[in-house]
Structure formats: structure tokens, C-alpha cells
């Protein structure tokens with residue numbers, strides 16, 4: 360049996376723009392629904408959601424038949440978390456809070472078997488099709504994509520060194536945390552944050568690696584695309600659901616309030 364090809368990894372290598380969606384809805388059912396939407400990549404976020412490993416598995420299964428590549432954001436740069444996610448078949452991991460080249464090396468090492476790294480060896484799991492993929496131990500890394508997240512002032516200062524680490528396939532800028540770290544919490548469009556994003560973009564480009572981000576505001580997403588970002592998540596499932604359900608409820612609130620007022624009038628009259 361062949362190792363599955365990681366379409367997202369190869370698209371990044373070729374700098375083909377990948378439009379993504381952030382997912383925090385946690386269930387296989389939600390992932391199945393999103394799988395048909397037409398995004399190139401979908402982040403299964405375990406850092407800022409209640410999603411634990413079994414729920415990641417259900418989401419990977421739901422996304423498997425689709426054209427949307429799963430990207431699993433682990434909760435922390437922890438080799439145990441990364442190992443568990445790889446063993447259930449994720450081929451792309453996004454590792455948060457990378458501040459130095461050493462942090463990035465640690466993330467990469469967690470995805471590589473010895474002697475290149477420290478990934479624990481299991482003989483039969485979903486990633487190797489329960490032992491059916493020939494030579495998995497020696498070829499797995501070829502289809503694993505490691506994205507590291509820069510989201511602090513320290514990460515900004517070390518962006519070029521982080522991006523240059525061998526085995527880092529791309530750098531993701533976290534605008535929300537970066538703005539907090541730079542003293543502009545809640546204002547990812549503050550000029551200093553924009554300047555920092557531009558500096559990270561230049562450093563990552565200089566290292567010959569692709570860069571991506573999450574930009575739920577359309578104007579921001581289009582700006583990043585115009586700047587040359589290769590992978591841009593343009594929204595999140597919870598955001599889309601919350602905003603659209605708010606708007607739907609609001610659009611019928613007038614009809615309900617008018618009808619209730621008529622009831623109140625009738626009550627008063629009787």
C-alpha cells in the first residue's frame with residue numbers, strides 16, 4: 360500500500376495559493392459538512408477548542424475523501440501531542456508558540472523517527488494503514504508537513520532563523536497573539552503589528568519558505584494574498600456560524616416584535 364500524498368505540502372512547495380478555513384466545531388459531522396465546501400485546507404484546532412485526540416480522528420476520517428487537506432494545530436510544541444496526532448494519520452501539523460530556531464528544531468524532531476528525530480515508533484496505526492504501508496518508518500517524513508507558528512515579539516526577532524530550520528515547511532503568523540505580544544491586544548491591524556507581519560513575511564521569504572496566516576476579515580485576507588502569502592485561512596466555522604445565525608435571528612426579530620406588540624394590544628383591550 361502507498362503512503363498517501365500530502366497535497367497541501369506539495370502545493371506549498373510549488374507556492375500554489377491555498378485558501379483555508381479554521382475549524383473549532385470539534386465533531387466529525389461538522390468536518391464532513393465543511394469537507395464539501397471547497398477549501399484547500401482546514402485547520403482542526405486543538406489549541407483553542409475542546410477538541411481532543413478522538414475528535415481529531417473523527418474529523419480526519421470525515422475529511423479523508425475530500426479535496427480539503429487537514430492541518431492539525433496541536434495545543435503546544437509537545438512531542439507527545441505531535442506523536443499522537445501523527446499516529447492517527449495527520450500529515451500536516453501546525454505547532455504554536457515557536458519563538459526560536461531551537462523551538463522549531465524540537466517541533467521538526469517530534470515528526471521524525473530516529474536517528475533524525477524522536478518520534479516514537481509504533482508498528483500499527485492509522486498513519487501506516489495498520490501496518491499495510493511498506494517501509495512507512497523510512498518514508499513517512501517525505502509526506503509530513505511541519506508548519507510553525509510565530510506569534511510573539513521574540514518569534515518576530517528570530518523569524519529568519521526559525522524559517523531556515525531544515526524540516527520547517529512553512530511559517531504561520533498568528534496575528535491575534537502577535538498583536539497581544541506587541542502591546543496591541545485585539546488590534547491586529549495596528550501599524551506596528553502590520554509592520555511586524557511584513558517583517559516576518561520578508562524573513563520567511565528570505566529563507567525560501569512559504570508563509571500563511573488566518574484572516575477572518577475579507578479585506579485583510581485579500582491584502583495578505585496580494586502580499587504573496589501562500590496559505591491563508593479566510594474564516595472560521597464558529598465565526599461564520601455565529602455571525603450568520605445572529606443575522607438570521609435579527610432579520611426576523613422585527614416580525615416577531617410586531618406580532619408580540621399586537622398580542623399585547625389585544626390583551627390590553629380585553
Ligand SMILES: O=C(O)C(=O)C[C@H](O)[C@@H](O)CO
Nearest residue numbers: 407510533534535536537573
Ligand atoms: O494568534 C492567532 O491569530 C492565532 O493563533 C489564531 C487564533 O488562535 C484564533 O483566532 C483561532 O480562533
